[in-house]
Amino acid sequence: MSDPASHERLVEELARSLAPIRRLPGPGWRALVWSSAVLALGLLLLPLSDAAALQARLGVPDLRYAALGAILTSLAAAFAAFQSSVPGRSRAWALLPIPPLVLWIGVSGLGCLRAWLAPASNLAETGEMRGCFVFLMGVSLPLSVLLAMMLRRACPLNPSLTAALGGLAVAAAAAALLVPFHPHDATATDLAVHLAAVLIVVGLNGLLGGRFLEGTTGRRSVATAADTDP
């Protein structure tokens, strides 16, 4: 049954290897740091955007609210991901991104009606949509890597949930960063492309990020346990 000697050995080993460690800042602060990196990336890309078109696009209420929804979703999902990476925090934080997500997806969905309501709208062409997709993926990659590295420093006990929330944060941030470069108004096909990109980013983060984060929580394999136990 209980094996106090091996516990004692492990405790001794851990105490011997103890080194002072810098306490992790709170989830709010870490989410803010990551969001600042997103903002920095946005500012870096800003000179490449068409400012006049951006201004005109932000004049349309549903596009404006969709951008706001994406930004809020990104912030909320990043905060929730950092919360879920700390043991003992409520899992209810995972629900935090839902209201802004509803705003983002809902208002973006209004764009679907644009083709019927305003036939004169500037609709997307296949080449442009491919450009959007590539942009979303290209921006998501560095943001995902940065977020995963930051999350790894804590102890995500539920790596898949943390990684999926991180993926949502990244996808929403990429969508928000796309706004200044979006060459056309939203349509159903456009929304589908964006949605596919978001799902791919969330899915990949959940799948790969989950495994990446799982290796950080100090779990040892059974083989290792058998080696160290008498």
Added chain:
Amino acid sequence: MSLAQAAHSGRLSVLQARSVETGSIATMPARSMASSGEGSLSTAMQAAQNGDAAAYRTLLRDCVPVISAMARAKGVQGPSIDDVVQDTLLTIHRARASYDPARPFLPWLRAIVQRRAIDAMRHASRRPREVHDRIAYEARADDGPLPGHDLDVRDRRRMVAEAVAHLPPGQREAIEHIALRELSLDEASLLTGRTKTALKVNFHRALKALRASLSSSKEGSDV
């Protein structure tokens, strides 16, 4: 509230239990036991974050019975409990930077234990198992002690230690040498410089006093 119940409800004074086990049972001041608790665990973890190996060692040792009780309460059985204890200790070590001393320690620990307990049960359920007599297998009682058994034992020791600490010095000395260290009257007499008769008298008075003090308290009635 018993120690095992406290472990489950999150109000456990683990250091309190530990100090009884390691300290001199007769001479330990009762006050030091009452002052420890959740705050002590947070303080010990904070010290560990700052690199205090001694505090960390004590903290981890104190955590072992608590982890074990939490794992049992979660449904882990048999040798898997040891795996959960060790995995949890490793996770505590890995995740120690994520602990915020402004928050209580036990919810942080419980989250780790529960995750490791789930991992252990998943692992156990994947292991192939051949069962010839299904009903006998399912009806078999677990050989191990009940959940919180170790903690109950420590709880009782704590109460005895408190009662002994309140005895007059002569009686405490007699109980310490004759009952706790199991010395003979001759050896105890040699050590203390008292006569055997004095020791006997003190011993019997101490037993009477202990019986009275332990049976008077509600918690002490089962000791």
